[in-house]
Amino acid sequence: MLNMTPKEISERKAIRINPCKTCQPVGAMYAALGVHSCMPHSHGSQGCCSYHRTYLTRHFKDPAIASSSSFTEGASVFGGGSNLKTSVKNIFDIYNPDIIAVHTTCLSETIGDDLNAFIQDTPIPEGKYVVHANTPSYVGSHVTGYGNMIAGFVRYLSEHTGVSNGKTALVPGFVNPGDMREIKRIAELMNVPFTMLPDTSGVMDAPMTGKYEMYPKGGTSIPDIIGLGDCKKAIGFGEFATIEGVSALRKKCKVPYEMLELPIGIENTDAYILQLQQIGSGEVPYSLEEERGQLLDIILDSHPYYHGKTVAIYGDPDTVLGIAALTLEMGMHPKYLFTGTPGDLFQQKAKALLAKYGIEDCIAKSAADLFELHQLIKNESVDLMIGGTHGKQIALAEDIPLVRAGFPILDRYVHSYLPIVGYRGAILLVEKIANALMDRQDRDAADEDVEMIM
Numbered sequence: 303m304l305n306m307t308p309k310e311i312s313e314r315k316a317i318r319i320n321p322c323k324t325c326q327p328v329g330a331m332y333a334a335l336g337v338h339s340c341m342p343h344s345h346g347s348q349g350c351c352s353y354h355r356t357y358l359t360r361h362f363k364d365p366a367i368a369s370s371s372s373f374t375e376g377a378s379v380f381g382g383g384s385n386l387k388t389s390v391k392n393i394f395d396i397y398n399p400d401i402i403a404v405h406t407t408c409l410s411e412t413i414g415d416d417l418n419a420f421i422q423d424t425p426i427p428e429g430k431y432v433v434h435a436n437t438p439s440y441v442g443s444h445v446t447g448y449g450n451m452i453a454g455f456v457r458y459l460s461e462h463t464g465v466s467n468g469k470t471a472l473v474p475g476f477v478n479p480g481d482m483r484e485i486k487r488i489a490e491l492m493n494v495p496f497t498m499l500p501d502t503s504g505v506m507d508a509p510m511t512g513k514y515e516m517y518p519k520g521g522t523s524i525p526d527i528i529g530l531g532d533c534k535k536a537i538g539f540g541e542f543a544t545i546e547g548v549s550a551l552r553k554k555c556k557v558p559y560e561m562l563e564l565p566i567g568i569e570n571t572d573a574y575i576l577q578l579q580q581i582g583s584g585e586v587p588y589s590l591e592e593e594r595g596q597l598l599d600i601i602l603d604s605h606p607y608y609h610g611k612t613v614a615i616y617g618d619p620d621t622v623l624g625i626a627a628l629t630l631e632m633g634m635h636p637k638y639l640f641t642g643t644p645g646d647l648f649q650q651k652a653k654a655l656l657a658k659y660g661i662e663d664c665i666a667k668s669a670a671d672l673f674e675l676h677q678l679i680k681n682e683s684v685d686l687m688i689g690g691t692h693g694k695q696i697a698l699a700e701d702i703p704l705v706r707a708g709f710p711i712l713d714r715y716v717h718s719y720l721p722i723v724g725y726r727g728a729i730l731l732v733e734k735i736a737n738a739l740m741d742r743q744d745r746d747a748a749d750e751d752v753e754m755i756m
């Protein structure tokens with residue numbers, strides 16, 4: 303399908319092709335789904351909302367609920383204040399959530415709707431909440447929208463009473479419910495009490511019970527979000543996705559934060575565990591040491607199949623940096639690190655990471671698109687690609703094995719249940735990488751060279 307992509311690279315400023323990101327409201331909707339009994343609400347036209355819901359549903363293979371202010375010509379000209387008022391009444395009357403999390407779209411941002419004023423002017427039933435985040439899609443990406451929505455919850459709800467609740471606020475980056483479960487499991491093993499915001503485990507990976515639950519058991523509770531203001535510390539996992547949230551918590555409630563990379567790979571997971579050790583002053587349990595040792599053993603056993611192999615990694619910035627760190631620990635050679643999310647910080651972090659391993663020829667780009675990645679690959683190919691479904695046609699056109707990891711994965715199943723964070727997540731990722739390259743070796747081998755034992 304992409305066989306006609308030209309090899310010659312020409313500078314493009316005005317267009318992105320296969321942009322390696324999606325719009326802010328997708329992230330805002332995902333963050334809102336990580337709050338218990340929350341209805342994400344798209345303040346714009348129905349088309350945006352349908353697209354965002356569909357995008358999430360296709361990745362998670364679970365329904366992503368959301369409502370819309372349903373702008374038509376009238377709201378576009380006169381503003382969406384009355385639409386929001388009607389929406390809030392109807393949503394509480396019909397769907398009865400505990401909280402509505404409103405995010406804007408390009409349209410409502412462009413006409414300048416003042417959500418603060420609208421919400422103040424909207425009757426909200428006793429004991430219910432409405433919060434909002436500004437998420438114009440011509441700025442940032444879904445990762446930015448995710449961070450903005452987390453900050454929205456904090457700004458509206460979190461309170462500092464002056465009495466510590468002894469907890470740590472865990473703010474995960476834009477990751478799957480399986481990753482959130484793993485981050486929580488590690489904190490539990492380290493005996494560190496915490497509140498995670500957002501927490502889509504138990505929502506976007508809820509079990510089949512035979513009965514549809516609009517608000518499944520999972521998600522951060524409203525009292526827990528309020529209590530974030532009394533946490534003794536916050537940890538953000540991945541700067542692009544979480545800086546807004548932890549900064550808002552520090553600004554409003556004076557909760558100090560530690561910014562970590564997403565705990566993908568050995569060093570990043572070690573950093574998380576050491577951070578928990580400092581907070582809880584507890585011993586690292588043997589079970590975690592055992593998992594770490596297993597990961598090292600697996601890497602040692604299987605390294606001949608991927609050591610020195612070149613890899614292109616694309617997707618969300620925090621995820622790409624984490625996966626790059628793991629591949630470097632495995633002795634692989636990242637050639638291209640691409641993210642569609644803008645921000646020079648990505649190049650800076652990538653450069654520092656690659657320098658630790660003496661790699662100088664890797665091209666790291668933010669605000670980039672997969673069309674350019676394809677052109678670069680046509681000029682100098684790689685042994686492996688790691689990323690989401692939007693790289694699939696490049697992988698097929700260039701006959702490169704593709705390991706699916708990150709967001710979005712629209713053409714496979716189970717990914718959202720399994721972690722790529724923590725030692726366990728790294729084991730799963732190493733298995734995928736090693737097996738993809740070993741499959742390639744099997745496929746390319748002459749009949750007489752096919753090995754039964756590898």
Ligand code: SF4
Nearest residue numbers: 325350353407408439
């Ligand atoms: S109009 Fe904006 S918010 Fe709506 S789908 Fe398009 S980019 Fe996303």
